[in-house]
Amino acid sequence: xxxxxxxxxxxxxxxxxxxxxxxxxxxxxxxxxxxxxxxxxxxxxxxxxxxxxxxxxxxxxxxxxxxxxxxxxxxxxxxxxxxxxxxxxxxxxxxxxxxxxxxxxxxxxxxxxxxxxxxxxxxxxxxxxxxxxxxxxxxxxxxxxxxxxxxxxxxxxxxxxxxxxxxxx
Amino acid sequence: xxxxxxxxxxxxxxxxxxxxxxxxxxxxxxxxxxxxxxxxxxxxxxxxxxxxxxxxxxxxxxxxxxxxxxxxxxxxxxxxxxxxxxxxxxxxxxxxxxxxxxxxxxxxxxxxxxxxxxxxxxxxxxxxxxxxxxxxxxxxxxxxxxxxxxxxxxxxxxxxxxxxxxxxxxxxxxxxxxxxxxxxxxxxxxxxxxxxxxxxxxxxxxxxxxxxxxxxxxxxxxxxxxxxxxxxxxxxxxxxxxxxxxxxxxxxxxxxxxxxxxxxxxxxxxxxxxxxxxxxxxxxxxxxxxxxxxxxxxxxxxxxxxxxxxxxxxxxxxxxxxxxxxxxxxxxxxxxxxxxxxxxxxxxxxxxxxxxxxxxxxxxxxxxxxxxxxxxxxxx
Numbered sequence: 001x002x003x004x005x006x007x008x009x010x011x012x013x014x015x016x017x018x019x020x021x022x023x024x025x026x027x028x029x030x031x032x033x034x035x036x037x038x039x040x041x042x043x044x045x046x047x048x049x050x051x052x053x054x055x056x057x058x059x060x061x062x063x064x065x066x067x068x069x070x071x072x073x074x075x076x077x078x079x080x081x082x083x084x085x086x087x088x089x090x091x092x093x094x095x096x097x098x099x100x101x102x103x104x105x106x107x108x109x110x111x112x113x114x115x116x117x118x119x120x121x122x123x124x125x126x127x128x129x130x131x132x133x134x135x136x137x138x139x140x141x142x143x144x145x146x147x148x149x150x151x152x153x154x155x156x157x158x159x160x161x162x163x164x165x166x167x168x169x
Numbered sequence: 170x171x172x173x174x175x176x177x178x179x180x181x182x183x184x185x186x187x188x189x190x191x192x193x194x195x196x197x198x199x200x201x202x203x204x205x206x207x208x209x210x211x212x213x214x215x216x217x218x219x220x221x222x223x224x225x226x227x228x229x230x231x232x233x234x235x236x237x238x239x240x241x242x243x244x245x246x247x248x249x250x251x252x253x254x255x256x257x258x259x260x261x262x263x264x265x266x267x268x269x270x271x272x273x274x275x276x277x278x279x280x281x282x283x284x285x286x287x288x289x290x291x292x293x294x295x296x297x298x299x300x301x302x303x304x305x306x307x308x309x310x311x312x313x314x315x316x317x318x319x320x321x322x323x324x325x326x327x328x329x330x331x332x333x334x335x336x337x338x339x340x341x342x343x344x345x346x347x348x349x350x351x352x353x354x355x356x357x358x359x360x361x362x363x364x365x366x367x368x369x370x371x372x373x374x375x376x377x378x379x380x381x382x383x384x385x386x387x388x389x390x391x392x393x394x395x396x397x398x399x400x401x402x403x404x405x406x407x408x409x410x411x412x413x414x415x416x417x418x419x420x421x422x423x424x425x426x427x428x429x430x431x432x433x434x435x436x437x438x439x440x441x442x443x444x445x446x447x448x449x450x451x452x453x454x455x456x457x458x459x460x461x462x463x464x465x466x467x468x469x470x471x472x473x474x475x476x477x478x479x480x481x482x483x484x485x486x487x488x489x490x491x492x493x494x495x496x497x498x499x500x501x502x503x504x505x506x507x508x509x510x511x512x513x514x515x516x517x518x519x520x521x522x523x524x525x526x527x528x529x530x531x532x533x534x535x536x537x538x539x540x541x542x543x544x545x546x547x548x549x
Contacts, residue, residue: 082352084333089352118325118359125355154275155315 030101032077032094034059042066042074049073051108055098055127057081057115065113073111076101081119082126095127102134112139116160141166170282170488171518172212173249174242179231180256181207182545192538193515196529197522199542205522208542209285209493212520215241215252216281216491217310218264218274221289226256234258243281246488250280278314282482286475287495293474294451294458294467301449308478309374312485316370323363323444330356331439338438349435360443361423367444368402368419369412375400375449376409377484381477389469389508394453396470403446472505476512483517494521499528506530 003011027033028040035041042048042062052073056062062075078093102110110131114120124139131137141164144157172190177183182204197205210220214229223229230237237256242249255263263270264277271277292300309316333353340347379398386396404423412419426442427434434441451458451470458470475492482490492513498506498521510533513519522542526534541548 082355084329084336084352089350118322118329121359122326122329122352122355125358126351129351129355156275156318 027077031075032079032097033062033075047072051106052111053098053102053107053109054111054113056113057120057123061113073109078114078123078127081114081117081123083119083122090126093123095130098127099130099134102131105134107135109136109138112137114139116142140164170246170490171244172241172281172491173244174240175208175212176238176240177208177211178238179234180211180237180239181229181231183207184231184545186545186547188540188547190518190520190538192536193517194519194521194533194537196526196533196537196539197520197542197547198524198526198539199522200524203542204545204547205542206287206495208547209495209520209522211239212241212281212491212493213283213285214239214254215243216278216283217307218254218262218278219307221285226260226262227258229256230258241281245280252277252280273318275314275318278310278317279486282311282486282488282490283493284475284478284482284490285493285495286471286497287493288497288500290471290475290497291467294462294470296459298446298448301451302445302447304474305371305374305449308378308481309370311482311490312374313370319363319366319370323360323367326356326359326363327440327443327445330360334434334440335438337435341435349431357424357427360440361420361427364404364423364443365412365416365419368404368407368447369416371402371444371447372400372409372412374481378477378481381480382473385476385480385512386470386473389473389505390466394466396473397450397452397455399450399452401448401450402444403442403448404444468501468505472501472509476509479513479517489517492517492519494519496522496524498523503530506533 003014006014024036025034026036026038028035028043029038030043031040033040033042037044049072053076054065054071054073055076055078056065057078057080059077062077065071065075076094076098078095078098080088080093082088082090082093101107112124112128114124128137128139141161142157143161143164171193174190175186175188177186177188179185188208197208199205206222210222210229214220220229235258238253239256240251240253242251251265251267253265253268255265264274265271266277266280293304306316306320310320330353333350333356337347337349337353375398382398383396386394404419405426406422407419423442430441453462453466453470456462458467462470479490479492498509501509507530510530515536521537523529526539529537539549
């Protein structure tokens with residue numbers, strides 16, 4: 001309805017923007033993030049630290065992490081998580097390219113930032129085992145939301161937060 | 170705890186129904202298929218979010234409607250809570266506690282506790298092990314709601330692992346066997362980690378339940394018989410002390426057994442080790458009740474188990490839970506009826522269904538609120 005009320009010109013502009021996006025946006029050859037160029041902005045940026053690679057499930061996670069402006073390293077997008085029920089094995093994901101990328105050396109740390117679902121956990125453990133021979137592998141901590149009081153946290157979140165504890169610096 | 174009010178909208182055969190509970194005991198009387206069990210089912214959903222009768226939420230919604238709603242008001246020591254469940258034919262549910270939407274089931278569970286006892290519960294004693302596991306899991310969710318999460322995760326890993334084993338089996342059948350992929354090794358670890366958590370909690374619940382059940386059983390059977398309840402996890406060499414002291418050793422044992430069964434599992438295409446195959450053995454005077462118990466013995470035992478469930482929940486939660494009796498009173502002889510009555514007194518709010526009031530002892534009738542159920546409508 002909204003679109004029908006617009007001028008013909010605006011609708012054409014919107015339609016061509018959408019088809020252009022579909023035509024032009026592909027995946028970065030390096031990290032598999034959405035990109036209009038063969039290599040994405042993040043991978044091309046010399047300011048970014050290429051010794052750290054953060055592994056995520058899909059491009060939405062890259063966008064979320066970028067919003068924090070905290071992370072200065074690079075990414076690797078797996079394109080999903082391992083789920084035999086849905087016919088998704090490691091072969092269907094961008095895991096081999098990640099191993100190749102890391103085994104070439106130069107990567108000092110891989111951060112696994114995949115959600116804590118059963119399938120996310122399977123994927124984290126699987127990828128972690130393959131990468132360990134080449135570099136230091138860490139995973140993001142799951143824990144208490146900022147502004148959350150300890151006594152109101154449920155035991156699952158608390159247990160996860162305990163698991164991810166670290167030494168006070 | 171006390172359920173004060175129940176409101177049903179488009180739930181099962183109820184269009185719109187408000188019920189006020191004004192006595193510790195409520196008897197719902199009516200012919201078959203009028204909606205007595207549906208009402209108890211609605212109350213049970215508020216407690217556990219599970220139905221023993223419906224295969225999908227579609228079944229819970231009035232004929233042509235798309236949504237249904239159950240709302241209950243519960244008094245507890247800490248205050249009054251309003252629980253609400255919106256059901257949609259699409260299967261998506263929304264649950265609210267005091268009008269606030271719960272993001273996770275965990276935040277909703279544990280507000281209303283109850284014990285259900287229906288004529289189907291004889292299967293608990295004479296049926297397949299699955300019945301006893303479901304019973305134990307349902308009890309555990311009430312004792313520690315976090316169990317609902319652990320149990321769901323275990324089942325999800327199990328489904329994923331079985332899917333993978335089926336793929337391996339199919340590949341072998343096509344004459345192109347695939348080497349067990351690394352994914353399987355990861356799923357083994359996940360299954361063992363979660364499986365040990367399930368077993369540990371089942372043990373913990375039974376440890377507290379067994380003495381209570383033995384006590385009730387000897388009361389009801391007149392101390393003549395000796396009840397024994399043995400939890401036998403599908404995990405060789407598992408014992409209660411090790412699992413508490415050293416869960417890691419248990420987990421290693423779990424993994425070792427998966428290794429032993431690896432070939433058969435790949436051949437059969439399904440997971441053979443783990444708590445999804447646990448059993449709870451019930452024996453009376455060293456005789457397995459499942460095979461040898463008489464009908465009378467089986468009924469006595471179910472009653473003892475239910476009474477111990479009531480007592481255990483009261484112990485752990487700190488307040489007496491509700492008791493839902495669906496069509497069972499008529500099956501109990503006057504002696505057992507009286508024992509049940511004496512045990513619950515007015516401490517446990519009780520909802521009972523029956524086809525006619527004749528089945529009830531005078532004492533029951535006098536102290537109860539009586540509601541007539543007729544074609545999806547309830548009146549005093």
